[in-house]
Amino acid sequence: MYYITNQDDHIIAADNNLLLLLNIKDLVELCTKIIHEEITFLYLSDNNVVIQTPYSEDSYTYQKTELTSLLGKLTLFEVKMLADEIFVPEKTCETEIKEHESPKSDETNPFTIAESDDIFNIDGFNSDNLISAEESVDQELSVLPKNNEDQLLLLEDDSIHRELPQKASLQEKEKNDDLFDLILPGEADEHISEIQTEKQQKFIARADSVSAIKINVAQLSKKIGISIEDYNIFLNEYIDTALMLEDDLQAADLNKQKNAVDTLLHLSNVLGLPAAVDILTQIDKAKESDKKPLIESFYTVLSRLTTYTQSEEDRNEFTISPTIETDTQLKLEPLPEESFGTINLKDVKPIHFDFQLEQTANDLNLPVELIDEFVHDFIEQAHTETQKMLRAYEKGDLPTIQKIGHLLKGVSSNLRIDPLANTLYDIQFCEDSRRLEDLIKRYWGHFLSFETQINLTSR
Numbered sequence: 474m475y476y477i478t479n480q481d482d483h484i485i486a487a488d489n490n491l492l493l494l495l496n497i498k499d500l501v502e503l504c505t506k507i508i509h510e511e512i513t514f515l516y517l518s519d520n521n522v523v524i525q526t527p528y529s530e531d532s533y534t535y536q537k538t539e540l541t542s543l544l545g546k547l548t549l550f551e552v553k554m555l556a557d558e559i560f561v562p563e564k565t566c567e568t569e570i571k572e573h574e575s576p577k578s579d580e581t582n583p584f585t586i587a588e589s590d591d592i593f594n595i596d597g598f599n600s601d602n603l604i605s606a607e608e609s610v611d612q613e614l615s616v617l618p619k620n621n622e623d624q625l626l627l628l629e630d631d632s633i634h635r636e637l638p639q640k641a642s643l644q645e646k647e648k649n650d651d652l653f654d655l656i657l658p659g660e661a662d663e664h665i666s667e668i669q670t671e672k673q674q675k676f677i678a679r680a681d682s683v684s685a686i687k688i689n690v691a692q693l694s695k696k697i698g699i700s701i702e703d704y705n706i707f708l709n710e711y712i713d714t715a716l717m718l719e720d721d722l723q724a725a726d727l728n729k730q731k732n733a734v735d736t737l738l739h740l741s742n743v744l745g746l747p748a749a750v751d752i753l754t755q756i757d758k759a760k761e762s763d764k765k766p767l768i769e770s771f772y773t774v775l776s777r778l779t780t781y782t783q784s785e786e787d788r789n790e791f792t793i794s795p796t797i798e799t800d801t802q803l804k805l806e807p808l809p810e811e812s813f814g815t816i817n818l819k820d821v822k823p824i825h826f827d828f829q830l831e832q833t834a835n836d837l838n839l840p841v842e843l844i845d846e847f848v849h850d851f852i853e854q855a856h857t858e859t860q861k862m863l864r865a866y867e868k869g870d871l872p873t874i875q876k877i878g879h880l881l882k883g884v885s886s887n888l889r890i891d892p893l894a895n896t897l898y899d900i901q902f903c904e905d906s907r908r909l910e911d912l913i914k915r916y917w918g919h920f921l922s923f924e925t926q927i928n929l930t931s932r
Contacts (some may be wrong), residue, residue, distance in 0.1 A: 474488060474494065474533075474552040475487070475488045475539070475549065475550065476549075477548065477549050479546070479549050479552070479697065484504065485500075485547075487500055498738065499735065501735055509525070512525060512526050516535075521533065522550075535552045537550050538551075545697070547698075557844055584619055585737060685777050685778075685779045686774065687779060687780075688708070690780045692904075693744065693745045697745070702837050702838075705883070705886075710735075711740050711744055711882045712880055712883065713880070714725055715772070718737060719772065720923065721733035722734065723764075723765070734753055739755070748777075749775070749778075752767060752770055756768060769872070775876065775879065776876050776879045778879070811869050812866075812868060813867070813869050813910075813911070814866070816863055816913055818913075821917045823918055823921040823922035824892075824918035824921075826892045826919060826920050828926055828927075832889070836889055845887060848888060851884050852923075854884065855881055859877075859917065861873070866913070874900065874903075875900070878899075878903040890923060
């Protein structure tokens with residue numbers, strides 16, 4: 474069995490044998506159980522590791538190998554079962570038979586058997602009374618409890634002595650579960666359902682908040698073992714993936730739903746996004762009829778994600794704008810859920826600002842040619858997403874406009890196109906549709922200037 478950990482000793486990969494041993498379906502479930510301390514790996518000084526689950530505690534030997542990867546320093550663990558893990562009972566069958574003769578043998582023991590004379594009550598057995606002996610045997614066996622008959626059959630196979638204690642624990646758990654089902658009153662089921670519904674509503678209310686979700690890129694990138702620039706790239710790819718999987722999350726095909734949730738849940742765990750993990754976990758557990766508002770809240774969470782540095786000035790600058798917008802929003806009257814109108818960008822004039830490919834290349838420690846390629850990809854993406862933004866404006870679809878603003882803001886911020894990033898930031902957190910037209914035109918003015926500069930310098 475094999476698994477891989479990163480520099481923070483978090484498991485990021487595991488083979489199927491380990492998952493089967495722990496009765497885990499995939500890596501996402503394994504990471505979740507480790508986070509909740511349902512499964513623990515205890516490393517001992519003599520190259521032994523103890524894997525603890527709610528039902529077992531087993532020891533294994535391990536060998537580890539240090540690896541170097543694009544994700545930083547990794548460690549490969551090869552785990553093998555100890556030779557003494559197989560359970561062998563100390564008592565022999567003969568000893569157990571003798572113990573059965575004692576007056577204290579009323580307790581049921583799956584490894585004991587009664588003396589043949591006690592069961593059959595045969596005196597002076599010989600070939601002449603064979604038939605009567607067989608009849609006596611049948612009569613005595615019919616009197617035995619059924620569980621004793623099962624014990625006799627089990628004793629015929631020596632493999633019973635090799636059963637692991639884990640099997641007994643699992644059987645005990647199943648019995649307890651059955652007993653719980655019998656004693657649980659119907660009112661409790663209804664109460665549990667009410668609690669789950671209330672919990673979902675709290676998640677939705679928290680997810681739909683307009684305040685930004687700040688991501689400490691420096692801390693998270695260090696924890697994962699990658700650079701800040703790589704983390705920003707992965708974060709943008711994660712958001713792109715989430716937008717592409719939106720239809721799958723809402724699909725009638727349950728397999729598509731499950732695959733989409735599992736993919737996003739895994740990526741959210743890797744990138745350290747607890748808000749996204751919480752809402753995706755709720756989506757995974759929710760009834761089909763309750764999923765739609767949770768999915769909408771998930772994309773609201775994505776629109777609130779904003780990266781920041783550890784500088785106090787950056788933190789203060791970051792938090793001022795959303796707070797002002799939130800206070801303003803509280804004073805506004807509710808807007809009608811209809812079209813916001815139409816926006817014509819043909820008359821928008823460029824708003825000039827200076828952008829240097831070389832400066833961005835130096836900041837990101839990348840070749841100028843590669844930055845130039847990224848910039849052209851962004852220009853093409855911006856044209857496509859802006860058309861989507863205009864259609865969403867005509868439909869009165871504010872969440873979609875905010876998502877597109879967030880998507881383009883992330884890319885422009887990574888490329889150090891600050892005026893564009895600042896305007897798109899305002900679009901991302903805008904809750905007043907009456908301000909959108911001015912913000913979108915201001916964004917487009919900056920974009921036209923940027924596109925012109927790139928076209929001139931690329932010739």
